[in-house]
Amino acid sequence: MPTTVTVIRDGGIRARGYRDGDAIVYDWGFTWQGVDQEQRSFVLLDTGFQINQPVIFPEQQRDWWYCDLVSVADNGDTVHVDDHWIDVIVGPPDHPYRVLDLEEYADAIESGDLDVTTGMDGLRRTQMFLDRHLNRRHDTRRDSWPDFPPRAIATLAGLPMAPQWELLDT
Numbered sequence: 001m002p003t004t005v006t007v008i009r010d011g012g013i014r015a016r017g018y019r020d021g022d023a024i025v026y027d028w029g030f031t032w033q034g035v036d037q038e039q040r041s042f043v044l045l046d047t048g049f050q051i052n053q054p055v056i057f058p059e060q061q062r063d064w065w066y067c068d069l070v071s072v073a074d075n076g077d078t079v080h081v082d083d084h085w086i087d088v089i090v091g092p093p094d095h096p097y098r099v100l101d102l103e104e105y106a107d108a109i110e111s112g113d114l115d116v117t118t119g120m121d122g123l124r125r126t127q128m129f130l131d132r133h134l135n136r137r138h139d140t141r142r143d144s145w146p147d148f149p150p151r152a153i154a155t156l157a158g159l160p161m162a163p164q165w166e167l168l169d170t
Contacts, residue, residue: 001020002018002019002020002025002155002156002159003018003019003020004016004017004018004019004077005017005018005019005024005026005076005077005078005079006077006078006079007024007026007043007078007079007080007081008078008079008080008081008168009026009028009041009081009082010081010082010083011080011082011168012167012168013028013165013166013167013168014165014166014168015027015028015163015164015165015166016162016164016165017043017079018156018159019079020152020155020156021152022044022045022046022152023042023043023044023045023150023152023153023156024042024043024045024079024156025040025041025042025043025153025156025157025159026040026041026043026165027039027040027041027161027162027163027164027165028041028163028165029163029165032055032056037055037056038055038161038163039052039054039055040052040053040161042150042153042156042157043070043072043079043081044129044150044152044153045072045074046152047125047128047129047132048069048070048071048072048084048122048125049067049068049069049070049088049125049126049129050067050068050070050081050083051065051066051067051068051149051150051153052065052066053065053066054066061091063092064089064090064091064092065089065090065091065148065149066087066088066089067087067088067089067090067129068083068084068086068087069083069084069085069086069087069105069122069125069126069129070082070083070084071084071118084105084108084114084122085101085104085105085108085114086099086100086101086102086105086122086126087099087100087101088100088126088129088130088134090134090145090148093142093143093144093145094142094143097130097134099126099130105119105122105123132146132147132150133145133146133147133148133150134146134148
């Protein structure tokens with residue numbers, strides 16, 4: 001049975017969410033090109049990745065996923081999730097996934113915005129995410145991903161969308 005949590009996204013949004021095991025779901029909103037949008041995001045606590053199907057993707061990519069490496073500070077009832085540059089775009093199983101923004105990640109380490117220990121942890125978690133959910137190793141099937149979308153979000157994905165969020169003063 002999912003339990004209620006509060007998610008603080010990038011220090012700027014507070015949203016009600018639900019936790020089920022190692023996964024959290026929360027619904028939030030934003031304005032894109034003058035139009036209010038509602039978005040559902042999932043946080044995978046075991047790898048520290050946040051995933052969603054962006055409502056702003058073009059129609060031909062409507063079912064694709066955008067995955068962000070995040071730092072997670074789990075305080076029980078409140079979970080802080082902050083973007084950490086590395087992104088993965090996942091389309092249909094017969095389409096290769098794309099890893100993005102590794103240069104931004106390296107720049108953050110070089111500039112000191114991300115310390116080396118945290119940087120190494122993020123690279124390891126990214127590899128873990130790819131290996132658990134997307135890398136096929138010796139499997140030659142191309143009609144499904146090994147575990148994507150992750151089974152961990154199955155219960156939460158079935159919850160009705162109910163955005164309760166607010167912008168925070170930053």
